[in-house]
Every structure is written in structure tokens, then in C-alpha cells.
Amino acid sequence: MPPLITLLTDYGAGSGYPAQVKGVLLAALPDARIVDVSHDVPRHDVLAGALLLEACAPWFPRGAIHVAVVDPGVGTARRALCVVDPEGRRFVAPDNGLLTPFLGPGSRAVVIEPGRALPPPRTATFHGRDLFAPAAVLLARGEDPSALGAAVDDPVRLEWPRAAVAAGEVRGETLAADPFGNVVTSIRESDLPAGAAVLEAEADGRPARWVRTFGEGRPGELLALLGSGGRVELAVREASAAALLGRARGVKVRLVLVGRAGGAC
Amino acid sequence: MPPLITLLTDYGAGSGYPAQVKGVLLAALPDARIVDVSHDVPRHDVLAGALLLEACAPWFPRGAIHVAVVDPGVGTARRALCVVDPEGRRFVAPDNGLLTPFLGPGSRAVVIEPGRALPPPRTATFHGRDLFAPAAVLLARGEDPSALGAAVDDPVRLEWPRAAVAAGEVRGETLAADPFGNVVTSIRESDLPAGAAVLEAEADGRPARWVRTFGEGRPGELLALLGSGGRVELAVREASAAALLGRARGVKVRLVLVGRAGGAC
């Protein structure tokens, strides 16, 4: 099977930078399949990139190689990483937290050390093309990540708000918006206690009605729902929840739960 | 030949949603070729999506499968469709009028019934990934559309302004703008009587000069011409007709015709 490589960056799709990365990949791997995950990560927003990668990478075949570059520290002392998650998915990215969702127990991380399997990057400002693409080529050719450099146990992990689950409620925060203005929160589907249902929801104290899908909303009404990426989301039918809330990140969210029997759990 | 699948959505190219759709397609069809028609359909604008699909789908090989998702009613009672047009082109889309251009005489439509060939969609909010992509996979594997569900004869059709052809003139309306600000109208090339030529054109009573191509215009001058998609368009040389007109949809357009002999026809 030809190699499958995905790209996630904040370069802008039309900037020419993704094209240069693809040129490097195709020059080395003429039959590679390359899929753009996104080139529209908000610039330098490592958390937004990490959330997008978390939502997307699991949908690709396990053998895919994921190149992720949101890299305000390019060319400085920040390290470059190759990570293999417990499912066998392979990633290359700067060591700035972008891979946080895949750095759980059972993950392996190595530092990409220029001068080992790869020459030093040709520029200090474009490691997507000059370091991460060549690293992906090596992996696609079957090299083990250990060829790239030494294992490390301290990759940078982003700290971001998690859900706080207490009797009868779950609290969290909004993290990022999609282009519809739907806002994902720090509350994952797996944070909701088994058998519990959401009775009411609030965002910065403002009521949000718990629904199954967008179309159930009334015009302008704030909604809360289980989003397609496994996180609780806020939304407004055919409009932007981020605009309604005034921001995409940092809104406090609270869900009041009831157990299956109907009482507060 | 490997399957060719096109995608048209209002998701935003960099939102991660097209990438998840592609992940599902490639996991099932590793050799599929996937082409983005657009992920920039104005959000929830089913008419704009239908016009774009009308302009683009005919240029692809007949065997292509077109996945089109502009779907404000996702997860509600709206049906999901598979349509085969008289040329054999296959489409999957929500039943909201998005496929109107391909629902003429000789087209076949079936409802995609979860629980038949496909399991119920995993989420209520992302049928592009959870219903339409799996449907496209089945078609790409050679399944007949009838495997997806029962034939229907009442798919939703959008009503949109058509051209009104009268002695010596054709009237219509603008429908949508492209990124240049060129505006397509409801007047198709095929609405112009054979042998007729356009003598003058107007948009909301404002004169528009009939030309062959953009470069014939003077700076700021409103132009009318036969566009590349088979519809009359309004344009301004190296500028935006939509901006000049103040809107992209609903501008009344009138063409005055002359027959080949030079008299009004």
C-alpha cells in the first residue's frame, strides 16, 4: 500500500508552504497519498492544533503518518519529536505540546536529532519542509523512529482545562471554535457518568438547551450537545455560538446531570 | 480504475471535517482518489451549493461519486438521498434540494435508510462522515443504489428563479457570486433563442455592457457575458460586480435581444 501522510499546519492552504512540503514528500515518495487535515489552524495556536489533530487523526488508517506543524519556536532550541501512540499511529511535530492528545500512557517519543538519520535542516524558518517532511519520508520508507534520535520521556505536554465531575454536575470550559462558530469544550463524552443524562446546561451562567442536533434549536438560542468529535459543544442553529458568547476560549460551562432513573446523579 | 470521489460541503477546508470524511473514505478504499469541489459553500446556503455542483460535476468522469453536504437539518427528520442522473453520475446528499440540478427527468432517487446496507450514523451532527461517506464507499464498491433504501419520487427540489423569455428580451435574477465577485444569473445560455444576440443588458435598471470576456471592460464598468458555467454572468474587470451591485442574489437582470438579421427578435 502506498504511504498515506496527513498534514496539519497553520501555514494557510494557499501560502505555498504546504505545496513545498508536498513537493519534498512526492520527490522522495512518488506514490505517497497526501491528505490536508488543515492549514488553517489559528496561527501559532498550539492548543487549537492539538484539538484538531485529536479530532481527526483517529479517522485515518493506522498506518498513516501525521505531520503536524504549528511552530512559533521554529529554529530555536525547541526539540522536534516523533511520537508513536499506543495504537501505532505515527506523528512528527515540534516538541511544544501539539501532540499532547497522543502522549498518554503507552506512547513512545523520540527526539528528531539532525545529524543522525537526517541532515541538519536547510533553513531555520521552515522545518515543515526541511525537517518534518524528511522525517516522514524516513518513516514511510519503513525506518523505525529510533533511527531519528534518542527516546525521551519528557515531551512537552500542554495543560488545558479538563472536565471536573462532581455529584450531579460536570464543569468545564470552552477551548476552540470551528468555522461554523460551534465551540468545543473541555468536557468529553467519556467524562459524563455512564447512565447519566444532561438536564440543563449553562455557559458563563447563560442557559444553553441540551439537544441532539443543531436543527432542534430556535433562532438565536444557545444549544449544548455531544459533538461529533467526542466533546460537548455549544452551538446556535445556523449561526455562531462563538459570536454569541463573544469568544471561543475560556467560557465556563456547567452541565447538570440526572441519572437514568430520573433523579439527580 | 480506482474510485473517484468528489466532496462539496460548507465545512471549511481547514475545519478538520473534510479530513475526517477523507479518513473514513481512505480507511475503506485505500486507493480512492478524492477531489475537493469546495468546502467554502456559504454556510447553510443550499442554493449556492446546488449551483456550484451544477457547474462542477459535469466536468468529472461519469464514474465519479459526488458527496455533497450542505445540511442545516443534519440529524433531524430530513431524509438522506442517493441520486443517479440520466448520465449515470452518482450523488449522495441530504434531501434538501442540494441535488436539484440533477433531479430532472430520467433521474433515479433512493432514500438512504440507516439500518439497511448501512448502520445508523454514529452521531446526529456529522452525517458527512457518519452516513454520506459510508454510502459513497458502498457505491464505490459496486453496490447498486437500491441497496441503500427504497426509491422515492418526491425528492426535495429547490425552486429558484428561472429565466423568462419573451419577444426580444430575457429576464432573470442574480443567484450567487464567485470569489472574484462575478455574479451568476438565472439565465442560462440555453435560454437565449437560437440565432439571437444580446443588444443591451441591465441589472436593477443599471446598464451592463454585453461583452465576450472580462478584459474588454473599462475600469468600474458593469459587464454582462456568457460565463464559463453556461449561465449569463455580471462582472466588472478586475473588480467585484457583487460589490458594485450591493448584493449577489436577487438583482433583476434583463437582456434585450436582436435576431441574426439585426432586428429585435
Next chain:
Amino acid sequence: MPPLITLLTDYGAGSGYPAQVKGVLLAALPDARIVDVSHDVPRHDVLAGALLLEACAPWFPRGAIHVAVVDPGVGTARRALCVVDPEGRRFVAPDNGLLTPFLGPGSRAVVIEPGRALPPPRTATFHGRDLFAPAAVLLARGEDPSALGAAVDDPVRLEWPRAAVAAGEVRGETLAADPFGNVVTSIRESDLPAGAAVLEAEADGRPARWVRTFGEGRPGELLALLGSGGRVELAVREASAAALLGRARGVKVRLVLVGRAGGAC
């Protein structure tokens, strides 16, 4: 090896125009690999397109065919070109200067003459689909460019500011910005005298600190550096130099040099 075709336009990725070009290519060349270089060239900005092509095309395999269309004169008397550069790279584009970076000594140019190998374009407004894509198909099938039309020695070349190298300094101008707001200048790496180092830099008289990479900057500080495309660039760490300077094109840039020994050279 299947043909590799790149596309650079100002059409907008989601406009449907790139999709129609791809449909034409794939209908004729079902196994073609198509890579988007950019569809976000600023509209009608031939210089910006030329700079982007200059930065990107060299990263692709030599056998790639580059289709470049920024074409305000489409359908007028402007000619259409096929160019082969000294490295064997093949381009098709309007004859308006878009290929200037590849028109040096040793390049070959032929005019694409409709009615020779290709029929006249079907529309006057969309030569990307109706002329340049069919020309790329012919090249991909192994036709020699001479099949398209007669050789010409006067292709349109853009004049743009070049670097002026004098004792101890290099002067130039900014030309275009990328989506980060980094601004490329007319000073190429190859304009800097061998062995010289940059001591100080200015942009419209404003000091710019010479650095290796973005992350060395202080917040809001204007930086100058060797960019990844082989040109001197201006940048601001995690912010936009174009915004700071008030424009992307026409800012005067001056670099003061010292020789390796430390004296002004």
C-alpha cells in the same frame, strides 16, 4: 510514473474553478496526481503569483507539469505559453509575466496556438479549464511543447525591483506578504556577497534586527532574516510585519554588510 500536475491560480480554492480544472485533467489522465500550489494568489496579482511559483516549483520533481493561471486578460489578445526551463520543468500559463522566474537563459517558450494540437477554447473566460488544462494533458501524454505552437523569443517578462548591491550595503524593496504577514523582498540570498554578514537592516528607515529565525524576536520588534524561499524577509515574531509596515509591497529595504573579518565590506 503517473503524471504529476501542480496548479497555481487566483481562483479561490472553494470557487469550483480548481475543481473543474481537476475534472478535465482526471477525465483525460485518470491516474494523474494533482497538487494545489495555491488558489489564493491575490486576485489578478501576476507578480505575487510569479513569486509564489518561483518559491514552490523547484521543490517538485522535475517531471512535474506546472499549470499557472493568474489571468486578467483571459480571452483577449494575450498569448498563452508553454515554457520549459533549463532544468526541464514544464509550465503552461498566460503570457503576462507569470512565468518570469523561469524565463532565464536556456529556457524555451512556445505559444499555445489554438487550432494546432488543441481545439479553440470553449469559453473566453475560463482558459484554465478550457486551454491550459488540455495543454497540460498533452504534455503529460508525452507530446513535445512544439506540438502546441511556434517557438517565441519575446515572452512577457515582469520587471520588478531587483537588489542593488554596493560597497557595504544592499538595497531592495518588499514585494509580497505571506499569510503570516512575513514580507519577502527583492533581495535574494544570492545577492549577498560571499562571506558578508548583515550588520543592520532597515525598512523605510525603520530599524529591523537581523536574526536567524522568528523566535529570536521580541514582541512587536521588526526582524529581517534569510527566508526559506531564498529571499531576505521582514517579520515580526508571532505577528504581521505587513501590518506593522502598513503594506506588503514597495517598502524600501537596506542591509548594511560586514565582511567575515568584521570590517564593512
